[in-house]
Amino acid sequence: MQTENYPHVVIIGGGFGGLWAARGLATAKVRISLIDRVNHHLFQPLLYQVATAGLSMPDIAAPLRHILRRQANATVLLNEVSAIDKANRRVRCVDGSELAYDFLIVASGARHAYFGHDDWAEFAPGLKTLDDALVIRRRVLTAFERAEAETDETRRAAWLNFVVIGGGPTGVELAGTLAEIARHTLRREFRRSNPAAARVLLVEAGPRVLSALPEELSAKATRQLQRLGVEVHTGKPVTAVDAQGIALGEQRIAAHTVLWAAGVAASPLGRSLDVPLDKAGRVVVEDDLSLPGNPEILVIGDLASKQQDGRPVPGVAPAAKQMGTHAARAIRQRLRGETPAAFRYSDAGSLATIGRMAAVADLGRIRLSGIVAWWFWLFIHVLFLIGFRSRLIVLINWSWSYWTYQRHARIIVGQKHAGDG
């Protein structure tokens, strides 16, 4: 193809934002370079199921270059961008290579953040990547093994106490699933310890879980969590996390397995753009998602701070996809000499799953909870998985888990038998 003189669009990040932007430019007369640190697009909403051994990695991840193989104008590069040079329109990668761009879409997302307590990271891993999920899976499964090997009752209890910090969707999902694993999945498998004696604590500093949803649904979610066996603690911040457990105000809770779902911070790339950031480190963008003063740069997804009708556009998959599609359209408009329209987030509602047959959904006028919400959640998530194969396999795996209470991916890998540090 004679595309060498086409404008070069560099996209940083192959998540929902970046991938949807690339797809939105499929028929445009541009050359696209999509750069990601990992080789796969990840269906993040189901990542907690890999962490809790319900799904395998490939069920929710597919190689970016496979997804884009038929899009001839797109090149996928496995690399990590370290800095953006606005003045010279170049991005620099960690391996020293540089890439010149005509348009830049920054979609590098967010990582979990410990709000000034980086020393907690060692004891309370967060969940953003497949590597994170394998670490959490290893720690959780190893904790039950340690409990089985432990002869001292007090020490055993510390291995059977699981603390999830953060009552957002990820925290709720993790806590609900951990309770199911302890009470059902591991039944009859241990001879000395009783997994069903495990305590699962969900700890939220704010007044309620799922604070993005209406109060009524938060209350319902709390009741569903409690029915699954989760102890919900709200209104008290965690003040310490170490190898022995956590401190919740004055109270110490002994627990060797602590998971972090309390917060995210935007990708540090935002800082190299040299524009005002919001307090979560996100880039405050123009109405059309462009960078103030640099219309050729668009910032989308979790890295973008955008207000709409007095409220922030949430950091969820549908928003990232819509922003990606908008960024692609904005570039096509600029190439035609038009002025891009303002971005508007179309909110189809919020969904959060809690565990077996338990979920809540806020669809504007309609609010669902319990088993109806759960089926709805299931349907939506299978529908949006990338690739027919994933959909089929995930459906089979879920049906299997549903009937047998089993979680097939209970495989511990990793050199260290972690949970030991």
Next chain:
Amino acid sequence: MQTENYPHVVIIGGGFGGLWAARGLATAKVRISLIDRVNHHLFQPLLYQVATAGLSMPDIAAPLRHILRRQANATVLLNEVSAIDKANRRVRCVDGSELAYDFLIVASGARHAYFGHDDWAEFAPGLKTLDDALVIRRRVLTAFERAEAETDETRRAAWLNFVVIGGGPTGVELAGTLAEIARHTLRREFRRSNPAAARVLLVEAGPRVLSALPEELSAKATRQLQRLGVEVHTGKPVTAVDAQGIALGEQRIAAHTVLWAAGVAASPLGRSLDVPLDKAGRVVVEDDLSLPGNPEILVIGDLASKQQDGRPVPGVAPAAKQMGTHAARAIRQRLRGETPAAFRYSDAGSLATIGRMAAVADLGRIRLSGIVAWWFWLFIHVLFLIGFRSRLIVLINWSWSYWTYQRHARIIVGQKHAGDG
């Protein structure tokens, strides 16, 4: 259950030998402790498919305690045995704990070995565990990514050269599958480099590949490998392995991806038994698989050196299973005061798969090759997978790969983007 006074059988290793021994004691009046370093039983014959991204980990691995959950007399312990104290009938674990036994079954298997070249391990990873498989998967997939990023033709070629050392079944499987990945799976996915230009070299020091099979089948295997695009080099030993590639006699081959399938050595536990070992470090056992001088200790699987009709019993899954079953029977016989019979390996034949629609089988009077042997191999391997779920999922994954040429598990994980050392 009033089982506390039952004799204690300790089984080291949850592979085919150890697991079949535990199952063979299901109805015996014994207490069983099965110790393994990992939490899962691994269907080793398909491990190369995890390494080459055709299957996910849980497809070929299941938690040992899940497999044994209904066998009330069996306790599974996640631990690693460091030494065996024959005199006091105790095993010692790396965490310092000790276990007394009445009967001991040592089924700790083998690891790959570099025959005095341990410095090669860093550059040529071997394949024995799921962790090994993830390392190989990461290196292979990353090599194609590096080739895409490389602008220098010579350096790119070194990323597209793949060397498999060792022409046994694992080496043949890896080489055949790598050729398929390069020629078919990655087609159309790269924009700058051409994966089909990759060279896959299978290097065997001996005169022919698959030396355990009749010469006729070795020759057929070689032709099938060549048809898939593998260069087969026999009769020359590898004399050097480093970050730049290998030396084959006088000839240097530049290759950043080198895989080791050249040999195994028995588990080091054999040494702590203080009896004669064969040159591969295996324990020379009595006719009933017991340790010379210690009838209460049985050594089985890849760790056992046993001659039958002037030939060694091969280190294959059927032999390990038969030994496990025999060891269980021997213990039951001893408990009844009987003398255990001699072990006899019943050889059902040898099978080796090569790649898409290519395999060879030696079933005694019948010899198969090509597509017939491949279907036979496929049928046998699905049949022997543990658990109906795995069989179903593997069948779906294989059908999918067959029709689409795709390998769904092309997910790179691991902190390091390896292939860089």
